[in-house]
Amino acid sequence: EIVLTQSPGTLSLSPGERATLSCRASQNVPGTYLAWYQQRPGQAPRLLIYGASSRATGVPDRFSGTGSGTDFTLTISRLVPEDSAMYYCQQYGSSPETFGQGTKVEIK
Amino acid sequence: EVKLVQSGAEVRRPGESLKISCKGSGYSFTSYWIGWVRQMPGKGLEWMGAIYAGDSDTRYSPSFQGQVTISVDTSINTAYLEWSSLKASDTAKYFCSRQSGAGDYWGQGTLITVSS
Numbered sequence: 001e002i003v004l005t006q007s008p009g010t011l012s013l014s015p016g017e018r019a020t021l022s023c024r025a026s027q028n029v030p031g032t033y034l035a036w037y038q039q040r041p042g043q044a045p046r047l048l049i050y051g052a053s054s055r056a057t058g059v060p061d062r063f064s065g066t067g068s069g070t071d072f073t074l075t076i077s078r079l080v081p082e083d084s085a086m087y088y089c090q091q092y093g094s095s096p097e098t099f100g101q102g103t104k105v106e107i108k
Numbered sequence: 109e110v111k112l113v114q115s116g117a118e119v120r121r122p123g124e125s126l127k128i129s130c131k132g133s134g135y136s137f138t139s140y141w142i143g144w145v146r147q148m149p150g151k152g153l154e155w156m157g158a159i160y161a162g163d164s165d166t167r168y169s170p171s172f173q174g175q176v177t178i179s180v181d182t183s184i185n186t187a188y189l190e191w192s193s194l195k196a197s198d199t200a201k202y203f204c205s206r207q208s209g210a211g212d213y214w215g216q217g218t219l220i221t222v223s224s
Contacts, residue, residue: 001170033209033210035209035210035211037153037211039153044203044214044215044216044217045145045153045203045205045211045214046214047210047211047212050209050210050212051209051210056210056212057212086152088152088153090153090155090210090211092207092209092210095167096155096157096167096168096169096170096171097143097155097158097169098155099145099152099153099154099155100152101152102152102153
């Protein structure tokens with residue numbers, strides 16, 4: 001089973017700043033099948049990025065994903081208040097699929 | 109418009125059985141996997157397993173194998189998650205998602221409370 005470790009646990013930033021979230025895998029993620037999700041309180045997760053770097057439909061271009069192998073990054077270039085949420089990475093290249101434990105982004 | 113609509117919240121006693129549902133619409137139901145994800149109170153997301161609606165091929169996470177059953181009824185475009193004997197530790201919100209690789213559409217979640 002591939003274990004995903006996200007860092008930091010919490011990120012507290014001001015509007016307009018850049019957020020950099022990390023997701024490290026315990027072994028190579030096959031096919032770069034790595035996704036990022038946003039989850040606001042009380043809501044279902046929302047797909048942001050798939051295939052490590054492809055934005056899902058309707059996702060603003062301030063969200064970008066990079067990485068391959070075992071190291072992946074989600075960048076939010078200019079934070080806005082609505083970006084306050086939990087962010088999870090998920091690998092879907094190897095069964096069982098697994099999620100990271102999440103990074104909380106707080107907007108000051 | 110693609111939609112996944114889940115059944116409503118449930119309260120059960122330990123040892124009882126339960127089956128919750130996830131109805132898909134707006135797309136070719138049998139062309140996609142449906143996955144199930146658990147979120148315990150205040151915790152993160154856990155992938156439980158998935159079923160390919162076209163042929164009912166099912167995969168489970170080892171953590172959930174033998175604890176739940178995932179099934180599908182293609183005549184009504186609905187996937188199910190079932191427990192034969194609930195435990196208090198099954199208290200959580202359960203989400204279904206359409207998996208085109210990643211989960212691109214999600215249900216609203218079903219809250220299950222197991223308490224004596």
